[in-house]
Amino acid sequence: MSSDQREPDWLPTSGLATSIVVGVGLLLLGILTGRLQAAGMAAAILLGSSWLWLRRPRQRGSVRLSARAETSSASRVGGSIEWQPAAGTDSLRVRVSAPGHRSINAVLAAPEDGSAPRRAEISIRTARTGRRPIFTVDHGERYGQQLVGALGDTEGPMAITVLPKAELLREVPLPYRLQGLTGPHDSRRAGDGNDLRDINLFTPGDRLRRIDWRVTARRNSEAGAISDLYVRRSYATADAAVMLVLDSRDEVGPDLTTWNDSSSIAEDDPTSLDHARAAALTLARRYLAAGDRVGLEDLGRMRRPMPPAGGQRQLQRLTMRIALAEPEGEPRARHRAPRLPSGALIIICSTFLDDETAHLAQLWHGAGHRVLAVDVLPEPELKHAPDRLLTAYRIIAMEREDRLINLSRSGVEVIGWQQTADHPLRGSRRHRTRTTVGLSGQPIQVALATLSRSRSSRSRSGR
Numbered sequence: 001m002s003s004d005q006r007e008p009d010w011l012p013t014s015g016l017a018t019s020i021v022v023g024v025g026l027l028l029l030g031i032l033t034g035r036l037q038a039a040g041m042a043a044a045i046l047l048g049s050s051w052l053w054l055r056r057p058r059q060r061g062s063v064r065l066s067a068r069a070e071t072s073s074a075s076r077v078g079g080s081i082e083w084q085p086a087a088g089t090d091s092l093r094v095r096v097s098a099p100g101h102r103s104i105n106a107v108l109a110a111p112e113d114g115s116a117p118r119r120a121e122i123s124i125r126t127a128r129t130g131r132r133p134i135f136t137v138d139h140g141e142r143y144g145q146q147l148v149g150a151l152g153d154t155e156g157p158m159a160i161t162v163l164p165k166a167e168l169l170r171e172v173p174l175p176y177r178l179q180g181l182t183g184p185h186d187s188r189r190a191g192d193g194n195d196l197r198d199i200n201l202f203t204p205g206d207r208l209r210r211i212d213w214r215v216t217a218r219r220n221s222e223a224g225a226i227s228d229l230y231v232r233r234s235y236a237t238a239d240a241a242v243m244l245v246l247d248s249r250d251e252v253g254p255d256l257t258t259w260n261d262s263s264s265i266a267e268d269d270p271t272s273l274d275h276a277r278a279a280a281l282t283l284a285r286r287y288l289a290a291g292d293r294v295g296l297e298d299l300g301r302m303r304r305p306m307p308p309a310g311g312q313r314q315l316q317r318l319t320m321r322i323a324l325a326e327p328e329g330e331p332r333a334r335h336r337a338p339r340l341p342s343g344a345l346i347i348i349c350s351t352f353l354d355d356e357t358a359h360l361a362q363l364w365h366g367a368g369h370r371v372l373a374v375d376v377l378p379e380p381e382l383k384h385a386p387d388r389l390l391t392a393y394r395i396i397a398m399e400r401e402d403r404l405i406n407l408s409r410s411g412v413e414v415i416g417w418q419q420t421a422d423h424p425l426r427g428s429r430r431h432r433t434r435t436t437v438g439l440s441g442q443p444i445q446v447a448l449a450t451l452s453r454s455r456s457s458r459s460r461s462g463r
Helices: 014-033 036-054 213-219 272-289 312-323 355-366 387-409 444-462
Strands: 010-012 062-067 076-084 091-097 104-109 118-125 130-143 148-150 153-162 185-201 230-238 241-246 293-298 306-309 345-350 370-375 413-416
Touching (some): 062 153, 076 153, 153 312, 241 272, 241 306, 241 312, 293 312, 355 370
Parallel strands (some): 241 293
Antiparallel strands (some): 091 130, 130 148, 293 306
């Protein structure tokens, strides 16, 4: 908020400068030609300009830039510009700028009631998520039909936290082993559950309500008296421990020219980090709704992982942690993999543009975890890319393709994330499988082979 009440630095605008030049010219013309009409007009113009300059305001008005909501999950975010003009000020010139959009210039007229502030609403549609510096407002007050202007100030940038949107998933994978004591899933150990395990003789510790009287009567029908009791034993229920690993070190968009500078990405182009946030929140909400425990590890920050927990409070904490996930300074290499709970399902949301995330996935898989690699790299736009940039991208794409194939061969399940709620996340069985299926049901090996053939055909066409 700008509320400085010191005397502003006023400067003549181009209109006042033009009036002074015209007045001086008419005065010289009247003196040289001896025409009093020209000299009178010149005197009126110069006296009016001097009067405007001497009557300029002595205080500065206040301009406040406020957000409509500090945290928003809508695609359209906005705020308001509130101007409390000083006495004598006529208007306020504002220039509103946002990343990836053209600046807009506007003039706010002073209200008739000088005590009431002037308010203007601003909004923008964005496909990005996280802590976003949305609006920057440059403003300057005007006086005397905009002939005198004060030096402007800058408000902002106004930061708004845009939460990712969670999609709907019908099926989700589970870890190889369920280690919880209770939960929505049937485990492989005996206990109090729903699925039948076997029928056995009554032993100390069995509950009376587990007695199967039909089997007992059938087994004791020959003896004529009940000598043995039989109980129905079931599998115990358990919950799944899920660790979401969010790779916030990379943030690339569809435009290849912005890969070296994420700040130049347009607001309507979701980046890989936006896809990663949406995927992580979608999976977290799905698991927590089923009664499982979910934790979070951000590879962009050297901090302890968020331990797995359940409930609505955990969902709120995960939502904010996922929305604010970003690297702290220059990403540093990890000398060892983060320690995660044993037996947990590990889901890595990354672009896999380097070997570090793939190396961590293989380490976790070797430790006995079930690891899912979710590819969040957006589809690049190659039409208007320069030749050198296109060649560099093809090299990166080939290295990344080999990296994903090696992950799939080592037992890590590779899944291509798509921003759609029409397809379930397949592969939810707990047995060890090497079939890697994407959201659309297409094996990732086939997708990579198709990418390789399309790249080869583009290379031949380019020659």
